[in-house]
Amino acid sequence: MSVLVYTESENGKFKKTAFEVASYAYEVAKQMGTTVTAVAINSDNPESLGTYGVAKVLHISDDSLSPFNAKAYAHAIEQAAQQEGAHIVVVGSSADSKFLAPIVAAKLSAGYAPNVVAAPENTNPLTVKRMAFSNKGFAHTQLNTDHKVIGVSKNAFGTVENKVDTAVEAFTPSLNDADFTTKSVEVDKVVGKATIADADIVVSGGRGLKGPENWGMLEELADVLGAATACSKPVSDMGWRSHSEHVGQTGKPVATNLYIAIGISGAIQHLAGVSASKTKVVINTDPEAPFFKAADYGIVGDAFEVVPQLTEKLKEF
Ligand code: FAD
Numbered sequence: 001m002s003v004l005v006y007t008e009s010e011n012g013k014f015k016k017t018a019f020e021v022a023s024y025a026y027e028v029a030k031q032m033g034t035t036v037t038a039v040a041i042n043s044d045n046p047e048s049l050g051t052y053g054v055a056k057v058l059h060i061s062d063d064s065l066s067p068f069n070a071k072a073y074a075h076a077i078e079q080a081a082q083q084e085g086a087h088i089v090v091v092g093s094s095a096d097s098k099f100l101a102p103i104v105a106a107k108l109s110a111g112y113a114p115n116v117v118a119a120p121e122n123t124n125p126l127t128v129k130r131m132a133f134s135n136k137g138f139a140h141t142q143l144n145t146d147h148k149v150i151g152v153s154k155n156a157f158g159t160v161e162n163k164v165d166t167a168v169e170a171f172t173p174s175l176n177d178a179d180f181t182t183k184s185v186e187v188d189k190v191v192g193k194a195t196i197a198d199a200d201i202v203v204s205g206g207r208g209l210k211g212p213e214n215w216g217m218l219e220e221l222a223d224v225l226g227a228a229t230a231c232s233k234p235v236s237d238m239g240w241r242s243h244s245e246h247v248g249q250t251g252k253p254v255a256t257n258l259y260i261a262i263g264i265s266g267a268i269q270h271l272a273g274v275s276a277s278k279t280k281v282v283i284n285t286d287p288e289a290p291f292f293k294a295a296d297y298g299i300v301g302d303a304f305e306v307v308p309q310l311t312e313k314l315k316e317f
Contacts, residue, residue, distance in 0.1 A: 002037040003029040004086035005054070006077050008094060009043035015198055016159070017092040018043075019052045023160040024152045025090040026053025027119045032088075035164075039080045039171070041065050041073065050166030052159065058084075058171035064180070068096050071182055074103035076173035081108060081147070083171075088126070089149045094197045095252065101151050110147035117156035134249055134272035153276060154197070154255040196247065199228035201258040202277070204247060206232040206270075208263020208284065208303060212240035217304070218262060221311045230254065232264050248273035262303045266291025283307065 005025035007018035018040075025036045035055040040046045042065060046057040058080050065072060077100070081089055089104055091097040093115065105112035115131040117138070125142045128150060132139035143150075196202055203222040205215060215229075222229045229245060236246035247254050249272035259277035263284065264270060271294050274280070282295040283306050292298045299306055 001085045001087060002035045002056070003032065003088045003090060004077070004081050004084055005036055005038050005090040006073075006092075006097065006100075007038045007040050007043065007049060007054075008092060008096060009040065012042060012044040014040075014043055014045075014048065015092075015094070017094055017097075017154055017198070018049070019159045020154065020157060021090050021092045021152050022049055022052035022054050023162065024116075024119070024150075024157045026160070026162045027157070028088060028090065028123075028150070029053070031120055031123045037080070037084050037086065039077050041076065046168045047166045050164050051161055053162035053164055054166055055164050057166060057168045059168050060171050060173065062172075062175075064175070069180060069182065070096070070099040070103060072175050072179040074100040074107060075175055075179050076171075077104050078107040079173045080171060087147050089147070091149065091151050093151050093153050093253070093255070097151060101149050105147075105149040108147040108149070109145065110149045111143040111145040112149040112151070113141045113143055114151035115153050116150050117153050119157065131276065134268075135275045136272070155257065155276070155278065156255070194226065194228040196228045196230050196245070196252050196254060199226075199256055201225045201227035201260070202230050202247075202254050202256045202274075203227045203260045203262070204230035204232070204254075204264060204274070205235060205241075205262050206264030207234050208265075209235075209240075210263075214304070215241065217307045217311070221260075221307055221314070224311055224314045225258075227258075227260075232267075232270055261291055261295075262307060264291060265289050266294060 008015045029036045037056040038054045041060045116128045118129045121127045205218045230247045231241040231245045236243045249269040254274040255276035260281045279296045281297045282291045283299045287300045
């Protein structure tokens with residue numbers, strides 16, 4: 001009765017989150033005295049999961065599963081869980097994983113705990129600590145169902161090496177037309193840079209940048225840092241930036257190592273989506289801007305002066 005983990009990849013390459021969730025699943029399996037089986041879909045090099053404690057990989061190679069399709073993926077994961085007799089399924093917290101996790105849970109009649117930030121506090125009953133109330137508090141959640149789905153928050157548990165031998169098995173789930181009734185209508189545009197979900201650093205701009213024509217300095221800073229760019233809701237609502245960059249309560253969640261907020265006031269709905277980031281740096285002309293209360297480092301200053309200087313300095317490293 002292994003612990004099942006869904007390990008995400010993009011264009012065949014495992015995402016960093018795949019290794020984080022595998023590490024988490026290993027910890028759960030260790031506490032329960034069992035092993036970890038991963039489901040890897042169209043992923044290259046599945047045996048690399050052995051570094052993070054995965055003893056067995058069910059490897060699905062199927063062109064119809066590219067690009068991501070939540071219903072089909074969920075059906076495949078459910079079948080893998082049934083085959084392995086796995087009662088615990090671990091997934092990540094990317095948009096894709098958050099899309100498929102409730103479907104997997106419904107198919108397995110499982111309780112679902114999203115936004116989990118630490119190793120289980122207890123395995124009988126399974127009790128996990130998770131972010132709750134728009135990331136303003138923690139909940140200690142018991143999962144009392146027979147099957148359980150755990151969604152692990154990005155950057156919360158980290159990537160831990162636990163090298164084991166890995167067996168890779170081909171797995172062919174039985175999928176039908178009903179699994180493909182949804183399709184992707186928007187795909188993040190990535191031109192040689194990180195996506196918001198995977199980036200270690202996110203540089204984000206707000207209404208303080210005055211207009212779309214001023215985003216060049218923010219992009220330059222992001223380039224120097226190897227960061228993804230993001231924005232506040234009004235910025236995407238006004239069409240200054242694409243909706244795929246909107247972060248916050250109603251946008252994408254950000255749980256990055258470094259979040260740099262430029263010309264963003266720090267409204268509660270913005271903070272709700274970004275406060276899980278480890279280090280927050282705020283650049284704002286208004287010393288009373290609410291974001292400074294949530295910041296680790298703050299610069300009271302005009303973005304149009306501070307950002308170019310910061311970029312020039314960083315280029316020296
Ligand atoms: P503003 O609040 O206008 O702030 C601009 C900031 O820029 C100010 O602090 C100002 O001092 C500073 N500034 C001005 N000029 C400069 C300069 N030259 N240099 C440096 N700083 C400067 N918002 C989100 O972002 N994400 C969400 O998911 C989200 N969801 C929402 C959901 C609901 C139901 C509601 C009601 C609102 C939501 N909002 C969300 C909107 C949120 O309430 C705020 O209105 C929004 O976050 C403000 O965006 P902003 O900080 O870019 O703009």
